[in-house]
Amino acid sequence: MKILYQGSPGAYSNLAALKVFPDAEIIPCNTFDECFKKAHKDESFRIIIPESNRITGNIGVEYLIFKYRLNIYSEHFHPVHHHLLGLKGSKLEDIKNVYSHAQGLSQSSKFIKKNKFIENVRADTAGSAEYVSKTKDKSAAAIASSLSAKIYNLDILASNIEDELENVTRFLIMGKSVIQPDLKEKKYITSFLFKLKSKPAALYSALSGFAINGVNLTKLQSYPVKNSFSSFFFLCDLDGHIEEDKVQKSLEELGLHCEDFHVLGVFTADNFREK
Numbered sequence: 001m002k003i004l005y006q007g008s009p010g011a012y013s014n015l016a017a018l019k020v021f022p023d024a025e026i027i028p029c030n031t032f033d034e035c036f037k038k039a040h041k042d043e044s045f046r047i048i049i050p051e052s053n054r055i056t057g058n059i060g061v062e063y064l065i066f067k068y069r070l071n072i073y074s075e076h077f078h079p080v081h082h083h084l085l086g087l088k089g090s091k092l093e094d095i096k097n098v099y100s101h102a103q104g105l106s107q108s109s110k111f112i113k114k115n116k117f118i119e120n121v122r123a124d125t126a127g128s129a130e131y132v133s134k135t136k137d138k139s140a141a142a143i144a145s146s147l148s149a150k151i152y153n154l155d156i157l158a159s160n161i162e163d164e165l166e167n168v169t170r171f172l173i174m175g176k177s178v179i180q181p182d183l184k185e186k187k188y189i190t191s192f193l194f195k196l197k198s199k200p201a202a203l204y205s206a207l208s209g210f211a212i213n214g215v216n217l218t219k220l221q222s223y224p225v226k227n228s229f230s231s232f233f234f235l236c237d238l239d240g241h242i243e244e245d246k247v248q249k250s251l252e253e254l255g256l257h258c259e260d261f262h263v264l265g266v267f268t269a270d271n272f273r274e275k
Contacts, residue, residue, distance in 0.1 A: 001021060001025070001046065003020075003027065004028075004045055004047045004048075005017050005026065005048050007028060007125070009126060011028070011145070013171070032061050032064055036067070036068040039068075039175055047174050049172050053103060053167070055167055063223065066193060070174040071176065072265025075173070075269070075270045077169070077171075077273075080167045080169050081162060082108050083146055083157075083159050084111075084142075085141060085154040085156060086141040086157045087136065087140075087155070088153065089155070094138045097118045097140050098112060098119060099128035099143070100120075100144065101122065101124050104144065107167060108163065125143060125144040125148065126147075142154070143161070186269075187239070188267065189218070189238070189267055190241065190242045194206075195231070195232070195260035195261075196257055196259070206253075207254075209250040209252070212250075213253075215240055215246055219237035220234060238250075239269075242266050
């Protein structure tokens with residue numbers, strides 16, 4: 001199996017891929033779009049994509065989910081521990097500039113402010129570590145993973161610098177082939193997207209079926225259709241399997257109010273949800 005992730009080796013997506021697929025061939029991509037595009041063209045690829053973070057919210061890949069409509073096979077909640085990485089022999093008091101992805105900087109804002117560092121936004125955390133390793137500047141440091149420190153031969157100057165020690169990112173494992181688990185005595189998530197017909201109270205009417213049938217929605221987010229501020233797609237997760245009667249009835253009711261509807265996936269809920 002081939003697993004694609006966005007970022008340089010040592011990125012948190014790389015760590016998540018190693019955790020979920022320890023025996024797979026894991027391949028880095030420069031952008032999220034590259035991951036989706038390759039998986040859309042080749043069914044042998046799967047991608048592992050960060051979807052949201054407990055602290056900073058959405059990562060911003062929803063437009064690609066809408067565009068490519070890959071199937072979601074599973075979810076994985078991965079703990080995120082940020083470290084300050086510097087050149088060999090450097091010390092915390094030497095650091096002036098810190099480099100990381102915007103999420104890494106935001107999630108470590110208290111530590112950055114305390115030490116009066118200058119923030120520098122880069123494309124990804126591991127790429128920031130690689131950059132620092134090449135600068136030969138002891139006043140520069142990266143906020144990245146411990147794996148990045150090993151890969152780029154950097155020292156860990158400070159560990160677990162994230163604002164919240166319970167920081168967790170939700171990853172989605174996706175691919176082109178449609179695969180759904182059989183309904184058993186497990187907890188499932190059904191994920192789908194929809195676009196409503198243009199009429200008054202459309203969203204209220206569309207969601208009423210979930211309330212009537214006792215189906216719990218765990219995610220409902222709206223995103224504007226390209227080049228529009230008056231037409232929206234909605235991305236939604238619900239508790240349950242699409243083959244359950246109450247879920248089917250709810251989705252049938254929703255479909256009456258939609259001009260576009262697409263099931264993104266049915267998958268087993270991660271045990272992390274029980275914590």
